[in-house]
Amino acid sequence: MIDLHDIRYVRLGTRDLDGAVRYAHDILGLAEGGRSGNAKNGQTVYLRSDTRDHTLVYHDGDPRDHTVGFDLREGVALDAAAAELERLGHPVHRGSDAECAQRRVDAFIQFRDPSGNRIELLAPTPQAGRPFAPTRPVANTGFSHVGLRSTDPVRDEAFWTGVLSAKVSDRIGAAPLLRIDAVHHKIALFPSAFAGVQHINHQVASIDDIMQSWYFLQERGVRTVFGPGRHPTSGAMFLYFEGPDGMVYEYSSGVSQITDPAHRPRQFPFEPASFCMWGARPDIPEFRR
Numbered sequence: 001m002i003d004l005h006d007i008r009y010v011r012l013g014t015r016d017l018d019g020a021v022r023y024a025h026d027i028l029g030l031a032e033g034g035r036s037g038n039a040k041n042g043q044t045v046y047l048r049s050d051t052r053d054h055t056l057v058y059h060d061g062d063p064r065d066h067t068v069g070f071d072l073r074e075g076v077a078l079d080a081a082a083a084e085l086e087r088l089g090h091p092v093h094r095g096s097d098a099e100c101a102q103r104r105v106d107a108f109i110q111f112r113d114p115s116g117n118r119i120e121l122l123a124p125t126p127q128a129g130r131p132f133a134p135t136r137p138v139a140n141t142g143f144s145h146v147g148l149r150s151t152d153p154v155r156d157e158a159f160w161t162g163v164l165s166a167k168v169s170d171r172i173g174a175a176p177l178l179r180i181d182a183v184h185h186k187i188a189l190f191p192s193a194f195a196g197v198q199h200i201n202h203q204v205a206s207i208d209d210i211m212q213s214w215y216f217l218q219e220r221g222v223r224t225v226f227g228p229g230r231h232p233t234s235g236a237m238f239l240y241f242e243g244p245d246g247m248v249y250e251y252s253s254g255v256s257q258i259t260d261p262a263h264r265p266r267q268f269p270f271e272p273a274s275f276c277m278w279g280a281r282p283d284i285p286e287f288r289r
């Protein structure tokens, strides 16, 4: 079993780097934490949402190019993780020096989950812990989870829980909400015809930030695709809205924690009330059947 600690970053390709970075700054409230590369070979921009070096990266490239990077738990060796994945038939790529520099990490390995999602595992790197201040008036308290597309949620749940260390908190239909620490979920597997990141969640401090953001987004013509609402699963109040290249961003507040080692996953039916207990209806194709 490969013990995961937390999600470190999501990397997204884009053909409009300036537009994506402007969105991250002006709409999401993320702070630019530096750039690398050049206009000729492609640029990378690092975006901060909390005290860490960065949690979101936009780079010149194919907008279908999505990667999620996970920190391994302290004491888990990258080589041992690579050997385990290879033993189980998952080809592993070891990051070159240039690739490590691009990610601002000491070492990483890359592989795909059974749906084809590109996952990176990182050697624990001490994080300096720089203060973070949101770049617009929203109490964005940091990156929290991803919705990851799955072409077969039952198969992928077995991979994420059996090979990696995720645990099922709840299921909506066949789709599990998976935790890797006490937070209700860090990965929501998402039934889909193809792989990729479906949504990226940041936590905000309170319902005020959700509702103020709703008005803020409307005034700026950013399309809300779900909410404001409240998830019966994690208990979090939420707002989903459209980002660059069709990516969906979610703000939520009040996600529950699961500390009981005997927690048993609850089964929710795949129906609108399982996604929102206030009655909001999603305008997201994958949430409908």
Ligand SMILES: CC(C)c1ccc(C(=O)O)c(O)c1O
Binding pocket: 147, 177, 188, 189, 190, 199, 201, 231, 232, 233, 234, 235, 236, 250, 252, 255, 275, 287
């Ligand atoms: C609709 C998606 C899969 C979903 C469902 C539930 C929660 C939650 O309980 O917080 C989410 O964050 C989701 O993104």
Ligand SMILES: [Fe+2]
Binding pocket: 145, 146, 147, 188, 199, 201, 250
């Ligand atoms: Fe979510």
